Amino acid sequence: MGAYLTRRVLLMILTLFGMSVLIFVMLRLVPGNIADILVDSAGIVSAEEKAKIVGELGLDRPIFEQYLQWVGGLFRGDLGFAYVSERPAIEEIAPRIPVSAKLALLALIYSVILGVPLGVISAVRQNTGLDYFLRVMSLSGLSLPSFWLALLILMASVQWFGVIPIYTNEPRSLLDEMLLLSVPAAAVGFRSSALIMRLTRSSMLEVLRQDYIRTARSKGASQTSVNYQHALRNALLPVVTIIGIEAAFLIGGLIVTETVFNIPGVARFLVEAILWRDYPIVQNLVMLIAFIVVTVNFLVDMAYMALDPRIKYAD
């Protein structure tokens, strides 16, 4: 187990290194840099002024040197200066991370709380009216683009209640913030909950047909006990995998939701930074996302062991 863990950690470091090279190179392959954009935003200035900006930002130095400076800074905790705001990148990124983290966590909780129980209900009530209804709902969750759903929620809210649940002022308390974020979290979590529900349902149906379930029933175990203690635990393995993947993919969903609900989170900020080719912001944020994805994958693998004692990772 110890050797396995060491191997996994080394692999994580290697993956992150590969990601850093990929991010760095890909960003510079995209046409235009910050100097082009600053010049463009001014509707054109002279070539000398553009060259001055390039020089000031160090974009004229060899690419390898720029890479080493960035990675070296990462190890020292120095994320560099944002090109657009000319402030330390950490000051731009840090306040936005908790906002997105809370939104992602709420969306994930929403999708699990809805997806798993409804998946179980749909499976145990297979081919009933309730099952059909839940399946149609889950299909709609998978089909509706989250930006459309988000806009629909906003329009309905304005039309029926005369208020708009968007982030305009900083919430005064955590409760206020959670209430404010609950609506966008529902919009972004709806798709994930539908996916989790469908997977839970199919996984449960497969498990419910197993011999040991029949044995449990014949021994007089209650339906609830059969469903939740015997079946669900074994059905959860693929569901946990998909929850892990969804946790990583939520970042993608957040971009749209943060834009529509005007949430000053990290996902919307990343898109803006990409548009401005603000390399220090983009590089560090994408690395952060890569780190989260790699860590979540690792945690999912560990969760397998907890859920199924038969799973052992060999040294």
Added chain:
Amino acid sequence: MRKGLAIVAGMFAAVAVAGPAFAQKQGGTLKVTHRDNPPSASIHEEATISTIMPFMPVFNNLVVFDPKDKINSPDNIVPDLAESWSWSADRSKLTFKLRSGVKWHDGKPFSADDVKCTFDALIGKDDKTKDLIRKNPRQVWYMNLKETTVGSPTEVTFHLERPQPSFLSMLASGYTPVYSCHVDGRAMRSKPIGTGPFKVVDFKRNESIKLARNADYWKKGLPYLDGIEFKIVPNRSTRVLGFVAGEFDLTFDSDITFPLLKDVKSQAPNAVCIARPQNVRSNLIVNREKEPFDNPKIREALVLAIDRKPFSDILAQGNDLVGAAMQPPPAGVWGMPADELAKLPGYGPDTAKNVADAQKIMQSLGYGPDKPLKVKVATRNIAIYRDPAVILIDQLKKIYIDGELDPIDTTVWFTRVQQKNYQIGLNLTGAGVDDPDVMFFENFYSTSSRNYTGYSNPEVDKLIVQQSSESDKAKRMKLVAEIETILNKDAARPTILHNVANTCMQPFVKGLTLQDNSIYNGWRFESVWLDK
């Protein structure tokens, strides 16, 4: 007719919004939507309303277009940091007597040195000021400024190479605030210091811009508002819904298109929406250095092919205005009258004849229905550019030009145009001041950095300088019309339409006069108050 009604209605609404001058209430925070993240807070370094609208309240100019008047013209320039001004007998020196006792937001005193420092930086004269401004998109505005000298702490003189009556108009623009000498460029781009009615509290990128009342403002009793909050909401649907729900008091300038206006009025019937021209025009750009558009005949055909009415009908429900480069009257001070305009090629009412003439030209060059000219029509990849470009492509088909839309990433649009890496394209051009000097020097003078189609006509250059030096308005207007005629003949960025759009506010927002011939002026907000 409809467009006329809309403008008149807008004017009445503007008067209603401006309200009586005796009932102002102090206090409150004005909440305004903002469409995007301003590139920076430094007005001198940017060329966008995204910077001007939130940061103009932070500064003062030497002089300013009367904020109570909707029309910016040389006749309604009023003092700001300058108490008075005078021209030398040969009209090559402009001396300002400055106010005393004015302080910057950090408490330091304002003086004539600050004025000199600002304009030295703008003409790149002094090495000490080189860090104040990193880029200078309006360099051409100051090409006639030789130097600025300080007579005393309250007196400053601008020395011009030649007489230029419009120089005062350019100083009155929202684009020409006076910067402080003791603050560096980086600070001016992120949290600028000014002498204006509002101080910058916070500029959170992609989030908000918060301004607070300057209690030490030199105009006693002003401003009325405690603060202004610009919320950056990139999604237009969210912005509009937020306004309808009462979350915002004022929309971003000209953010409400005519199709959207219907929605706003149906959901927020009390909202005051003002339709007005923006002095932003859509125009056709032609790469005259590359075949086949190096041929003047084919450029002539392009000019004839533009049928302006469908553009206006489709994009603005018939409200956009027909004009040449200068904004047309009544809001435009220097535009050609409709009857004169109709004499220019392509502007006549008989569009079928125009197209037939263009077809004949194209046929004489060997093109026809069976042998169309295939071109790429480049444009910035934003809806307000793309939509007219699509209509343009449709109209070009009639003259045997088979256009394909080439949407260019917005971040590299001007770079691509400057590199002449296009055949023809559709562009939008805004004028910081409704003045021929601004329009012609910026966009058509052969050595201007913003003349990015590379148009060069010595005769036009000469006429541009001639009209610029002319102090008689009637004579100048004649020269302007002459220039417009040549530009149209040369297909130098022929204008398609002058845009008209709506700005909406809640009925309790008072004292805001929107300017009808430039979206870049009139955003000081010092007389705005909330009647609630």
